[in-house]
Amino acid sequence: MFKMTPTILRNFFIKRATRRYPYVVRQPFEGYRGELYNDIEDCTFCTVCAVKCPSQCIKVDRKTGDWSCDPFACVFCGICMEACTAKCLHMKSTYRPVTAQRVMIALKGDPKKKPKKGAEECPIPETEAAS
């Protein structure tokens, strides 16, 4: 126990290791994989995100233009964001706020509009969404 004494004494004079949360909040690191959001205006409904998602939390209907994500099933891996051909999927650098209700992120877009340049040659993936 006595070998620890210098460390204990030192701790009296150095900066605190903890923060007074929630009064002091550390800013998130750049590149942290937080909440997912979709700029639905740019979305081409190519369904790549739904196929690539390992937790199968994204559902896309290319006929009706519905894009939905279950934030409670999302594992925040960022694969959909990297695979997105229209580059409309992004991740915030903050956590999803705590909620008492189960809500889905449901967005409605226009599937008939002309896709953005760069997304025109978007390959249509095999529809192999497993259960």
Place this chain on the structure above:
Amino acid sequence: MATRTIIPFGPQHPVLPEPVHLKLSVDDEVITEAIPALGYVHRGLEKLVEIRDYNHMIQVVERVCGICSMIHAMVFCQGLEEMMDVEVPPRAKYLRVIWSELHRLHSHLLWLGLFADSFGFESLFMQFWKIREKVMDINEATAGNRIIVSVNVVGGVRRDLTPEQMRWILSELIGIEKEIKRLTTTILDDYTVKRRTVGKGVVTAAQAHELGLVGPTLRGSGIAQDCRLLKYAAFPDLDFEPVVEPDGDCYCRTKVRFREALQCIDLVRQAIAKIPEGELAAKVKGRPEGEIVTRVEQPRGELVYYIKGNGKKNLDRLRIRTPTFANLPALLVMLPGMYLSDVPVIVLSIDPCISCTER
């Protein structure tokens, strides 16, 4: 008169981070027999290969272990790459080493803290976890998450490190190393710590070899076996020797892990110094076919993956042998003859990761 009693230890016990049950036959205060029982947190992750795409499985195997997630994903990708004849770019190999060694570092710091807590030294526990938090910050800033870093893909890695990030990692490691070294005398020379660890739970080298122990538990018994010597990822280019201690007791296992934590820092530094420029991931064509056994060194020891593919998007079979599964039989040798009060210390000395073992 001596009486023989059976005392259950776990599955819920203040010292156990995860549920494992030990049936202890006790003669007065001395243990005569210990029988471990598992099965409290089985999740059936191996079975998921039959319904999930092998690319999706990377995110699943990462969740097998909540501490060394990156290493699980790395060995799974490594196995698939070998099956599909994919050559991983050199930069990706080095990045894998950097993140896997950071995981080993924080895992050992976590264990050193939990071990201190197991013999009631809570202030030492807090000191180690304070240092660990800095490693977590490095993971979060570079890979985007504290534990589940999700950096591996079949063929390479998904994230890169910028020169600024590497400089920042090196500067953080200086502070981390200094703080770990400051605790050397407390964890290795302190009278109280030595009284609780020296000569407790002894496994001789012959017993360790016979039981097939792995990782720091084996190296603490004097056998220099480390899977990093198998030259996976960028380890063939890095200079290191397995940390070995001769006596096989709890103290030696602590010493091995403590010295390995410092070795991890050295390996990250070497990897950052030697990292080449280049691509992050190779293109992958085709689907896995055939079967393979691949292994890497996890913080707790040798991790073995058996993968069988059939040329389709789903794999046929995945079998994961985690190091704790190999190390649990050691308790049958370590515990008999010890006092009941030493059980928490001895059980924690093998670094049990139960969720990992039950998958």
